[in-house]
Amino acid sequence: MAPPAVLSIAGSDSGGGAGIQADLKAFARCGVHGMTAIAALTAQNTVGVTGVHAVPPEFIVEQVKTINEDIQIAAVKIGMLGTAATVRAVRTALELLDPATPVVIDPVMVSESGSVLLDDEARQAIVEELLPLATVITPNLPEARVLAGGEGDTAAWARGGDPSRDVEDLARALHALGPEAVVITGGHREEVVDVYFDGVHFHSLTGERHPDGAAHGSGCTHSSALAAHLALGFPPLEAARHARAIASEAVKHGLRDLGRGAGPVDALNIAVRGLTARQPGATTPSNPPQRT
Numbered sequence: 001m002a003p004p005a006v007l008s009i010a011g012s013d014s015g016g017g018a019g020i021q022a023d024l025k026a027f028a029r030c031g032v033h034g035m036t037a038i039a040a041l042t043a044q045n046t047v048g049v050t051g052v053h054a055v056p057p058e059f060i061v062e063q064v065k066t067i068n069e070d071i072q073i074a075a076v077k078i079g080m081l082g083t084a085a086t087v088r089a090v091r092t093a094l095e096l097l098d099p100a101t102p103v104v105i106d107p108v109m110v111s112e113s114g115s116v117l118l119d120d121e122a123r124q125a126i127v128e129e130l131l132p133l134a135t136v137i138t139p140n141l142p143e144a145r146v147l148a149g150g151e152g153d154t155a156a157w158a159r160g161g162d163p164s165r166d167v168e169d170l171a172r173a174l175h176a177l178g179p180e181a182v183v184i185t186g187g188h189r190e191e192v193v194d195v196y197f198d199g200v201h202f203h204s205l206t207g208e209r210h211p212d213g214a215a216h217g218s219g220c221t222h223s224s225a226l227a228a229h230l231a232l233g234f235p236p237l238e239a240a241r242h243a244r245a246i247a248s249e250a251v252k253h254g255l256r257d258l259g260r261g262a263g264p265v266d267a268l269n270i271a272v273r274g275l276t277a278r279q280p281g282a283t284t285p286s287n288p289p290q291r292t
């Protein structure tokens with residue numbers, strides 16, 4: 001039987017650390033088939049983003065429509081969108097799908113290297129057009145502050161939102177925008193605790209911090225792993241626990257020496273597989289490297 005097929009609607013990171021590239025690795029890690037509708041192209045490496053190209057809105061819809069005509073989409077992850085026109089195209093595309101399809105939205109705003117990946121109008125469009133359709137949204141702490149901060153607050157965005165609001169207050173404000181559940185991810189806090197809120201109960205999803213890992217792409221990995229686990233039939237809270245654990249492992253195994261800047265996560269532990277492959281006699285097609 002074919003594994004569940006999960007669709008990422010997101011941006012491409014040419015450096016392979018975040019975006020669509022991280023999403024496909026996370027899907028493979030979770031044992032689901034990954035599919036993509038590319039919503040934006042970035043020229044990006046570990047140091048920064050030098051250029052962004054939007055994809056024509058009608059071609060975003062066409063990618064999703066074509067997949068949906070042939071393959072059952074078991075869950076959708078939405079990442080970097082960039083512009084309001086892209087957000088509206090994604091809304092149109094979602095309306096083509098079975099309304100029961102779980103949708104995870106990672107409201108990507110800024111890369112780890114500090115580049116802005118979402119304009120003001122697009123942020124407002126995400127709030128109005130997409131958050132009400134979400135099963136789970138997965139902002140990091142600065143994204144949560146900005147989304148909860150309301151309309152047109154560019155200054156707050158530049159500072160990463162209002163730092164005086166506590167995480168539970170933010171989660172309540174975001175839940176009121178329409179998603180079924182909110183996970184505020186913890187990579188930007190001293191203790192890496194993801195806070196889950198379903199409108200009634202709060203849950204702290206705890207685990208080890210890996211200070212010596214590499215975290216570029218951790219948010220993409222997390223939201224994709226969450227979507228994959230929804231596709232596999234896990235309830236949202238359990239899916240969020242698995243996603244936190246998988247993102248954390250990916251940070252731990254991160255490729256911190258890959259470039260000059262923030263190294264990418266490694267959800268597949270590729271570095272270790274490569275080392276195993278270089279040991280004499282260790283790798284043949286019938287003797288694949290083992291993950292440690």
Ligand SMILES: Nc1ncnc2c1ncn2[C@@H]1O[C@H](COP(=O)(O)OP(=O)(O)O)[C@@H](O)[C@H]1O
Pocket residue numbers: 139140141185186187188192193194208209210211213215217218219220222243244245247248249251
């Ligand atoms: N240093 C770290 N150690 C362990 N887990 C981490 C670390 N940094 C991030 N994570 C995990 O990765 C996921 C993404 O978190 P975060 O860094 O907040 O997102 P983003 O990449 O969008 O800023 C979360 O589940 C978080 O707990």
Ligand SMILES: Cc1ncc(COP(=O)(O)OP(=O)(O)O)c(N)n1
Pocket residue numbers: 010011012013018019020042044079080108110111112113117215216217218219220221
């Ligand atoms: C194309 C693209 N999409 C998303 C990001 C941001 O990735 P994310 O995992 O949310 O955040 P960082 O871990 O990179 O901070 C990106 N850089 N590019």
